[in-house]
Amino acid sequence: MPLKTIDDFSIKQLHILDENGKVDPDLEPDLSEDDLKKLFQAMTLSRMADARMLNLQRQGRLGTIPVNKGQEAAFCAPILALKETDWFVGSYRELGARLMRGETLENSLLLFNGWEEGSVNENNDRTLPISIVLASQLPHAVGLAYASRYKEEKDTVVLAMFGDGATSEGDFHEALNFAAVLNAPVIFLCQNNQYAISTPLKIQTKSRTIAQKAIAYGIPGIQVDGNDALSVYQAVKEAVDRARADEGPTLIEAVTFRMLMHTTADDPTRYRSDDEVTAWEAKDPLVRFKAYLMKKGIWDEDLQKQLEKDCKAQIDAAVQAFESREPFAPDVPFDHVFGTKEDVIEAQRARFLARLGKEKEHGQN
Amino acid sequence: MAKINMVTSLNTALHDIMASDDTVLVMGEDVGVNGGVFRVTDGLYEKFGRKRVLDTPIAESAILGAAIGMAMAGLKPVVEMQFSGFSYLMMHQLEGNASRMRTRSRGQFTVPLVVRMPYGGGVRALEHHSESKEVYWAHTPGVKVVIPSSPANAGPLLTAAIQDPDPVVFMEPKRSYRSFKETVDKEKNTFAIGKAHVKETGKDITIISWGAMMRDTIKAVEAVKSKTGFQPEIIDLLTISPMDVDTIVASVKKTGRCVVVQEAQQSFGPASEIIAVINDQALMYLEAPVRRVTMYDVVMPLFAREQLYMPKVSDIDQAITETLNF
Ligand SMILES: Cc1ncc(C[n+]2csc(CCOP(=O)(O)OP(=O)(O)O)c2C)c(N)n1
Numbered sequence: 001m002p003l004k005t006i007d008d009f010s011i012k013q014l015h016i017l018d019e020n021g022k023v024d025p026d027l028e029p030d031l032s033e034d035d036l037k038k039l040f041q042a043m044t045l046s047r048m049a050d051a052r053m054l055n056l057q058r059q060g061r062l063g064t065i066p067v068n069k070g071q072e073a074a075f076c077a078p079i080l081a082l083k084e085t086d087w088f089v090g091s092y093r094e095l096g097a098r099l100m101r102g103e104t105l106e107n108s109l110l111l112f113n114g115w116e117e118g119s120v121n122e123n124n125d126r127t128l129p130i131s132i133v134l135a136s137q138l139p140h141a142v143g144l145a146y147a148s149r150y151k152e153e154k155d156t157v158v159l160a161m162f163g164d165g166a167t168s169e170g171d172f173h174e175a176l177n178f179a180a181v182l183n184a185p186v187i188f189l190c191q192n193n194q195y196a197i198s199t200p201l202k203i204q205t206k207s208r209t210i211a212q213k214a215i216a217y218g219i220p221g222i223q224v225d226g227n228d229a230l231s232v233y234q235a236v237k238e239a240v241d242r243a244r245a246d247e248g249p250t251l252i253e254a255v256t257f258r259m260l261m262h263t264t265a266d267d268p269t270r271y272r273s274d275d276e277v278t279a280w281e282a283k284d285p286l287v288r289f290k291a292y293l294m295k296k297g298i299w300d301e302d303l304q305k306q307l308e309k310d311c312k313a314q315i316d317a318a319v320q321a322f323e324s325r326e327p328f329a330p331d332v333p334f335d336h337v338f339g340t341k342e343d344v345i346e347a348q349r350a351r352f353l354a355r356l357g358k359e360k361e362h363g364q365n
Numbered sequence: 366m367a368k369i370n371m372v373t374s375l376n377t378a379l380h381d382i383m384a385s386d387d388t389v390l391v392m393g394e395d396v397g398v399n400g401g402v403f404r405v406t407d408g409l410y411e412k413f414g415r416k417r418v419l420d421t422p423i424a425e426s427a428i429l430g431a432a433i434g435m436a437m438a439g440l441k442p443v444v445e446m447q448f449s450g451f452s453y454l455m456m457h458q459l460e461g462n463a464s465r466m467r468t469r470s471r472g473q474f475t476v477p478l479v480v481r482m483p484y485g486g487g488v489r490a491l492e493h494h495s496e497s498k499e500v501y502w503a504h505t506p507g508v509k510v511v512i513p514s515s516p517a518n519a520g521p522l523l524t525a526a527i528q529d530p531d532p533v534v535f536m537e538p539k540r541s542y543r544s545f546k547e548t549v550d551k552e553k554n555t556f557a558i559g560k561a562h563v564k565e566t567g568k569d570i571t572i573i574s575w576g577a578m579m580r581d582t583i584k585a586v587e588a589v590k591s592k593t594g595f596q597p598e599i600i601d602l603l604t605i606s607p608m609d610v611d612t613i614v615a616s617v618k619k620t621g622r623c624v625v626v627q628e629a630q631q632s633f634g635p636a637s638e639i640i641a642v643i644n645d646q647a648l649m650y651l652e653a654p655v656r657r658v659t660m661y662d663v664v665m666p667l668f669a670r671e672q673l674y675m676p677k678v679s680d681i682d683q684a685i686t687e688t689l690n691f
Pocket residue numbers: 093132133134162163164165166167193195196197258262394423425447451454
């Protein structure tokens with residue numbers, strides 16, 4: 001018998017705004033002026049806060065941080081498609097997304113200065129803390145999504161973010177398969193920034209796209225221009241709508257670029273050329289989005305100046321609050337080991353506090 | 366002989382053994398072009414090429430699983446876990462296969478590989494980058510667990526681990542990577558897997574530690590010595606499993622007193638095992654209860670509080686003084 005084709009597959013790529021901010025009118029999403037401005041403000045705040053954090057780190061006023069520059073469209077635009085009651089399950093390189101979800105910049109600063117207290121999102125209890133173990137948060141997203149249907153929250157969806165490197169982990173594949181089989185309302189959004197520390201995408205996978213990995217799990221997959229906020233928004237919006245309608249999960253690959261170092265402990269000159277970075281500068285997501293807003297007649301240089309001033313004031317206030325804050329109590333870690341009071345732990349707390357008291361007496365730190 | 370730091374000691378050992386044994390290969394995340402995030406594999410890619418120095422996809426389970434296959438086929442893979450905090454993703458391969466293959470196949474298949482991983486606190490890092498979980502591996506029969514403490518023993522022990530016929534988890538105290546330098550005498554190597562190192566002999570008290578805590582322990586000993594003139598016997602454990610019971614027991618029989626210093630959480634750690642061994646074989650020689658200085662049983666705090674929780678020189682000093690005066 002001749003070989004038979006039993007299925008055909010293809011992967012689509014979505015581009016709405018070109019590099020000069022020119023929009024494809026047929027694809028332009030239906031977003032209000034307010035929403036467009038809100039998104040641009042969030043992207044700008046993210047860019048400026050990131051730069052300030054890098055600065056603080058270089059001055060020794062902050063610990064090691066992941067740096068976000070260049071990926072603002074890829075992580076901010078998806079949040080616009082969510083409701084507050086949806087879940088956000090991120091990794092660690094999506095500062096602007098977290099700020100949009102109600103996390104305070106002061107808390108981000110606290111976290112990256114070694115205080116677990118900074119992990120708390122006081123304004124939204126459906127945003128999980130950062131997840132550093134790559135892809136380990138993705139099965140959680142499936143569980144959250146399943147639980148929402150279990151509890152008959154018909155409307156809730158879960159947005160999960162991760163990097164290109166994370167797609168090599170078993171947890172990524174297991175989560176996609178699980179979500180597909182359980183028909184869980186999850187949007188898996190990969191920020192493909194081309195590098196996992198020094199490792200370029202071509203060492204991570206032989207697949208031409210990350211989006212096509214969806215095919216193997218029987219779910220929709222799409223690649224979008226991750227530096228175009230409109231493309232990212234549109235793809236996420238469609239996936240969110242499907243998930244809300246119980247039509248299952250989607251994998252979205254946002255193609256973007258990490259403009260700076262992996263973290264402040266990394267030296268990218270060891271593994272990539274300046275030319276490669278320069279080529280991506282022309283695709284800056286903020287420049288493009290601003291040009292679009294101006295062409296639409298809803299933005300101008302005065303508004304831009306005002307926005308930058310507001311962001312700076314907001315960042316200054318956060319840094320000031322962070323740096324003038326009284327330290328948290330030293331023994332808080334004992335509070336959170338278990339949900340029950342345990343003698344073993346309390347005995348150790350007593351010993352810890354006694355030692356601390358004695359050190360204070362002797363004038364040690 | 367030039368003085369070198371621990372990173373250079375490990376790096377030199379890898380260069381040397383790869384030059385002399387072409388069954389040795391290195392693999393892991395960012396170990397090639399980047400030379401590893403701590404630069405322990407620096408220069409290997411340039412010298413030995415992609416066939417022997419593999420930048421892998423981020424998949425700890427597959428990294429170890431593939432290494433097991435390579436090892437069973439006669440190669441000697443040296444695998445890097447970027448941080449010990451991410452090594453648990455390969456635990457089922459280590460516990461379920463690497464550790465058992467010799468037993469399962471009654472020796473027909475063996476798994477001579479090394480898993481290197483930086484571990485331990487004190488470097489102001491993010492979550493998962495500061496733990497000391499040597500006990501996870503040490504609790505697995507069939508896996509050897511080695512922890513160097515200084516440039517002088519790191520390179521020689523790594524070489525020994527690569528030459529060992531069994532899977533070795535080789536935990537590198539990252540706080541000590543670049544904090545001090547020593548000369549490394551390759552000709553007079555006395556370090557071996559399964560052998561503790563008696564750093565100083567004395568009659569008054571046995572003090573046992575390993576990894577980065579070794580330096581703090583020595584500082585504390587010097588402080589107490591200057592006050593009391595006591596003669597401590599200092600043991601650098603070096604191999605956690607299989608433990609060098611003879612060296613520990615002989616020392617405690619002589620001194621009658623012992624303090625164990627461990628960076629990890631208190632409960633169920635190597636210190637507990639050391640105390641059990643002393644209880645089994647040297648109880649009647651004891652003149653004081655054996656003390657342990659450890660971290661508390663909390664999730665390792667981030668760096669704003671880390672120093673408050675890790676064992677300090679003053680804690681060690683106090684434990685030694687109290688044990689001497691008991
Ligand atoms: C399970 C696991 N293995 C290794 C690491 C160490 N590590 C931290 S970030 C990183 C690269 C991740 O790359 P990618 O997923 O592309 O995300 P990006 O950092 O580029 O945003 C690695 C290997 C980790 N955090 N978790």
